[in-house]
Amino acid sequence: xxxxxxxxxxxxxxxxxxxxxxxxxxxxxxxxxxxxxxxxxxxxxxxxxxxxxxxxxxxxxxxxxxxxxxxxxxxxxxxxxxxxxxxxxxxxxxxxxxxxxxxxxxxxxxxxxxxxxxxxxxxxxxxxxxxxxxxxxxxxxxxxxxxxxxxxxxxxxxxxxxxxxxxxxxxxxxxxxxxxxxxxxxxxxxxxxxxxxxxxxxxxxxxxxxxxxxxxxxxxxxxxxxxxxxxxxxxxxxxxxxxxxxxxxxxxxxxxxxxxxxxxxxxxxxxxxxxxxxxxxxxxxxxxxxxxxxxxxxxxxxxxxxxxxxxxxxxxxxxxxxxxxxxxxxxxxxxxxxxxxxxxxxxxxxxxxxxxxxxxxxxxxxxxxxxxxxxxxxxxxxxxxxxxxxxxxxxxxxxxxxxxxxxxxxxxxxxxxxxxxxxxxxxxxxxxxxxxxxxxxxxxxxxxxxxxxxxxxxxxxx
Numbered sequence: 001x002x003x004x005x006x007x008x009x010x011x012x013x014x015x016x017x018x019x020x021x022x023x024x025x026x027x028x029x030x031x032x033x034x035x036x037x038x039x040x041x042x043x044x045x046x047x048x049x050x051x052x053x054x055x056x057x058x059x060x061x062x063x064x065x066x067x068x069x070x071x072x073x074x075x076x077x078x079x080x081x082x083x084x085x086x087x088x089x090x091x092x093x094x095x096x097x098x099x100x101x102x103x104x105x106x107x108x109x110x111x112x113x114x115x116x117x118x119x120x121x122x123x124x125x126x127x128x129x130x131x132x133x134x135x136x137x138x139x140x141x142x143x144x145x146x147x148x149x150x151x152x153x154x155x156x157x158x159x160x161x162x163x164x165x166x167x168x169x170x171x172x173x174x175x176x177x178x179x180x181x182x183x184x185x186x187x188x189x190x191x192x193x194x195x196x197x198x199x200x201x202x203x204x205x206x207x208x209x210x211x212x213x214x215x216x217x218x219x220x221x222x223x224x225x226x227x228x229x230x231x232x233x234x235x236x237x238x239x240x241x242x243x244x245x246x247x248x249x250x251x252x253x254x255x256x257x258x259x260x261x262x263x264x265x266x267x268x269x270x271x272x273x274x275x276x277x278x279x280x281x282x283x284x285x286x287x288x289x290x291x292x293x294x295x296x297x298x299x300x301x302x303x304x305x306x307x308x309x310x311x312x313x314x315x316x317x318x319x320x321x322x323x324x325x326x327x328x329x330x331x332x333x334x335x336x337x338x339x340x341x342x343x344x345x346x347x348x349x350x351x352x353x354x355x356x357x358x359x360x361x362x363x364x365x366x367x368x369x370x371x372x373x374x375x376x377x378x379x380x381x382x383x384x385x386x387x388x389x390x391x392x393x394x395x396x397x398x399x400x401x402x403x404x405x406x407x408x409x410x411x412x413x414x415x416x417x418x419x420x421x422x423x424x425x426x427x428x429x430x431x432x433x434x435x436x437x438x439x440x441x442x443x444x445x446x447x448x449x450x451x452x453x454x455x456x457x458x459x460x461x462x
Contacts (some may be wrong), residue, residue, distance in 0.1 A: 003059075006052065009291055011296055013051075015051075016063060017048055020046050023046055024044065031418065035294040071378075086328045094338075097317065098123045098412075106129065107200055108132055113144045114208075116208030116347060122155070136193075164193045166401065169186060170368075180297050185443070186453070191302060192301055202306040206310075210287070223328070228270065236290070238444070244425070244447065245258050381414070392429065
């Protein structure tokens with residue numbers, strides 16, 4: 001027997017076999033198409049499961065799951081402490097975790113224009129580790145690396161910038177499929193474009209994933225229980241993915257209807273989280289399902305190059321969150337207060353609130369932000385007419401243009417693939433993307449691409 005204890009927030013997905021028919025789990029795949037990730041323990045096949053977070057699992061010598069028992073359940077028990085005390089505990093805990101995870105190793109720090117990696121930078125600045133930072137921006141997109149470079153300069157880190165080029169996916173797509181098992185659609189992991197550069201680096205990654213969810217509201221202020229399922233629906237479901245999932249449900253002649261099935265699944269999963277506070281309950285739901293089955297999936301790309309560390313994934317950080325009053329977590333208060341202790345870092349633009357910084361972001365509203373919005377819109381329109389189109393989304397680098405289109409069609413219109421996804425449905429979705437609205441149908445096309453690669457790499461071997 002083998003015994004595996006999964007973390008509260010695992011950094012990788014682990015799988016085991018269960019007794020049952022070896023056939024496609026079509027209901028699970030429909031949810032995957034609609035959302036971009038699988039729910040709970042679902043996988044592509046009915047006789048395989050993903051090991052749940054925060055469980056002790058017993059697996060026999062043949063790889064079959066014998067038993068799973070939770071060792072941790074999310075809770076909300078806010079302590080009576082001041083904001084200042086909570087801030088001190090947060091800073092101390094983050095420093096302890098980063099110091100333990102990094103040890104004496106050289107640290108590779110991905111920097112963005114947000115708060116999580118900047119928070120790591122502020123801690124690492126005062127540790128003894130040799131830190132090399134990097135960032136990337138889309139070709140013809142917003143130069144986010146300029147924000148990151150300023151952060152690195154304040155902290156005294158070496159810095160390297162990367163520009164994500166168009167069409168980088170096609171000579172790497174099957175390698176990516178092997179790395180992440182096709183458990184995430186392919187337009188998100190832009191780090192794949194610089195994987196060879198990662199491998200040339202020295203050190204271990206310190207990644208800031210999921211801090212933005214842990215240290216913010218789980219739901220908007222004023223949300224009531226009746227609002228939760230519609231809110232999750234709005235956040236999780238892509239409209240074109242829902243359309244495609246419903247069509248597959250009908251084609252596969254599954255019982256009932258897709259939306260009723262998905263709604264009941266969400267209700268059942270939420271009911272397992274025994275927390276009355278709605279914000280804390282939804283944060284726990286997101287972390288248990290969304291982070292584990294979506295965010296964690298592409299961490300495997302980083303790990304393909306070097307060991308990874310995730311301070312916000314640490315069990316202690318998750319348990320800390322359970323004891324902090326929601327008001328302190330809301331609106332990134334703790335992270336902002338921590339970063340404002342360094343005036344130089346706080347004065348650098350916050351990408352989410354551009355062009356404002358951590359001290360001025362509350363002015364990101366009309367009329368204060370109108371000059372920036374007007375100038376920025378004019379720049380985008382000017383570039384679209386007289387230069388290269390402004391790139392805002394990763395899929396625009398992968399799917400638009402004649403060369404990308406030829407590569408995309410080569411995967412979407414494989415004859416063997418139509419035994420899995422009907423040709424008529426693939427053609428209809430592709431045509432909507434090309435002729436109707438490429439933004440509106442980008443998720444559905446990306447899911448069809450992902451399923452095609454999965455079908456090519458894994459289906460016949462199972």
